[in-house]
Amino acid sequence: MDDCIFCRIIKKEIPKEFIYESDNLVVFPDINPSADIHFLIIPKKHIKGIGDLTDSDGLLLSEVYKTVDKLVTDNNLNDKLYRVMVNGGKAQHVPHLHFHLLGGNWKKFV
Ligand code: AMP
Ligand code: ZN
Numbered sequence: 632m633d634d635c636i637f638c639r640i641i642k643k644e645i646p647k648e649f650i651y652e653s654d655n656l657v658v659f660p661d662i663n664p665s666a667d668i669h670f671l672i673i674p675k676k677h678i679k680g681i682g683d684l685t686d687s688d689g690l691l692l693s694e695v696y697k698t699v700d701k702l703v704t705d706n707n708l709n710d711k712l713y714r715v716m717v718n719g720g721k722a723q724h725v726p727h728l729h730f731h732l733l734g735g736n737w738k739k740f741v
Contacts, residue, residue, distance in 0.1 A: 632677045637727040641675050651702070655694055658702065667735030668706055668713075672698055678728040681719050699732055708734040716741055 632638045640647045641657055650670060651658040661669040672695055678684060684692070699715055702708075713734040718724070718741065731741055 632727075635677060635725075635727050637673050637725055637729065638677050641673070651698060653694065653698070655691055656698060658698065661731065665731075665739050665741045666733035666737045668708065668733065669741075670702060670732045672702075672730040672732060674728055679726050680723060680728055681717060683728070695730055699730070702732055703734070706734060711735055712737070 636645070639645045640659070647659050649657050649659050655676070656672060656674050658670050658672050661671050674688075674691055674695070676688075676691070678688065696715075703713055711734060713732065714737075716731040716733065717728070718731070733741065
């Protein structure tokens with residue numbers, strides 16, 4: 632979508648260094664981190680939010696959580712605290728589905 636900031640980052644119209652990229656998703660650090668480690672895992676497909684997922688997104692969701700597990704391992708979070716969060720409703724500020732990975736000390740509410 633032309634006016635979606637995450638779509639523009641994914642299309643590389645806005646420069647951003649990715650921590651990880653596959654055919655289906657990208658990962659980059661949150662610009663305003665709420666924890667020591669705060670990454671956004673973002674499907675490339677513009678899905679607005681949880682309510683817009685369909686059965687055909689099952690493999691995509693599996694890839695999201697496999698990627699979370701890789702990031703957890705790469706950042707030595709298995710022995711520390713980590714959480715995966717999705718905001719919805721009025722708590723969601725960017726209307727393009729994304730998963731927050733928060734690890735280490737949590738500084739504030741996402
Ligand atoms: P949410 O409230 O779940 O929609 O979260 C959106 C998140 O995206 C917030 O934590 C923002 O700090 C983050 N964010 C917004 N724009 C950017 C950007 N250009 N680069 C990195 N993170 C961003
Ligand atoms: Zn988008």
